[in-house]
Amino acid sequence: MTANLLDNIDEILLMGPGPSCVPPEVYAALSKPTLGHLDLYFLKIMDDLKSLLQQVIKTGNNMTIPMSGTGSAGMEACFVNLVEPGDRVLILINGVFGMRMQDVASRLGAKVDVIEFPWGTPVIPETVEKALKKTDYKILAVVHAETSTGVRNPVAEIGALLKGSECLYLVDAVTSLGGIEVNMDDWKVDALYSGTQKCLSCPPGLAPLSCSEKAVDKLNRRQKKVPNWYLDLSMIANYWGKNRVYHHTAPVNMLYGLYQALMLVVEEGLDKVILRHQQNHGKLVAGLQEMGLEMLVDAPFRLPMLNTVKCPAGIDELAVRRRLRSEHRIEIGGGLGPLTGKIWRIGLMGHTARPENVDRFLAALKSSL
Ligand code: PLP
Numbered sequence: 001m002t003a004n005l006l007d008n009i010d011e012i013l014l015m016g017p018g019p020s021c022v023p024p025e026v027y028a029a030l031s032k033p034t035l036g037h038l039d040l041y042f043l044k045i046m047d048d049l050k051s052l053l054q055q056v057i058k059t060g061n062n063m064t065i066p067m068s069g070t071g072s073a074g075m076e077a078c079f080v081n082l083v084e085p086g087d088r089v090l091i092l093i094n095g096v097f098g099m100r101m102q103d104v105a106s107r108l109g110a111k112v113d114v115i116e117f118p119w120g121t122p123v124i125p126e127t128v129e130k131a132l133k134k135t136d137y138k139i140l141a142v143v144h145a146e147t148s149t150g151v152r153n154p155v156a157e158i159g160a161l162l163k164g165s166e167c168l169y170l171v172d173a174v175t176s177l178g179g180i181e182v183n184m185d186d187w188k189v190d191a192l193y194s195g196t197q198k199c200l201s202c203p204p205g206l207a208p209l210s211c212s213e214k215a216v217d218k219l220n221r222r223q224k225k226v227p228n229w230y231l232d233l234s235m236i237a238n239y240w241g242k243n244r245v246y247h248h249t250a251p252v253n254m255l256y257g258l259y260q261a262l263m264l265v266v267e268e269g270l271d272k273v274i275l276r277h278q279q280n281h282g283k284l285v286a287g288l289q290e291m292g293l294e295m296l297v298d299a300p301f302r303l304p305m306l307n308t309v310k311c312p313a314g315i316d317e318l319a320v321r322r323r324l325r326s327e328h329r330i331e332i333g334g335g336l337g338p339l340t341g342k343i344w345r346i347g348l349m350g351h352t353a354r355p356e357n358v359d360r361f362l363a364a365l366k367s368s369l
Pocket of ligand 1: 017018070071072073075097143145146147148172174175195204
């Protein structure tokens, strides 16, 4: 008989770009008895889950749904439902996930323009404003927390540029939700998606998504069917709405997990959760700087939940990560694209964002350099 590999999974301190550490309450929720996906008690859980999501995203949008699939399913769902062939789409890029948006939108026959900003710096609203004056776009898309670089983009300021315009505003909140302020309605965001495995501290598998009435209106007025059956929001909304029409079997236990993860955020208080991320980020940066290490991003644009640190000259970036994993049971991330080998990405997301983890990490890094 082969050994059961699950018996030997180490408890790793997840301090990379996601997934983050999962609290015991969420593990317990995942192992509750599976109910039928049309069971009346489960439908009640769905209703409460929807309202928890609305609270955390700060929206009154009726179309607020955890999509089956990871954050990328949320991204794909937003574009596939809201883009029609020939639509002019503007994507703001300062890292990997903006580039991914460009790839997704281009596959749908959109006419995609991009504005690129140097990696490690934020999107500049004035540059976007000029582009919006020249062209009537149907969609403007930006990543709030660019996980590949650790930069916070000014989502509220960019949204203000669209005041009075027909253009839909699409925001990636995969890494930001539950870690920094996200205010969908105040910021006039029309389509927003996130993921469970970052600051919500639930394992990967669902993509919270929300669409404004303006976005739903565009969806309802489409000339042709949504070109992806699985992510078609007009059908999925029938399962999450009053009619409860079967579309695909909901991942019942994952939904329990997300429900519990959101309950923990709401019980602690969203403002307190955000403050906890900020405080632990401050503690981490102070410790790193004490060790002589340099941050990639200027202080005003840093993400508290994703800290990018320059790997000093002469140090093997990958070897340090390997030592952290094998000797200290800590996972951190490396750089992507042009930042490969040059930075470390240290996550302080959700349940991971606690002072004892910062202390443990700093001590481990000191002995691994
Ligand atoms: N967008 C951002 C900003 C991300 O950080 C990620 C994942 O790291 C994604 C999208 C894609 O999410 P997933 O890997 O869960 O599909």
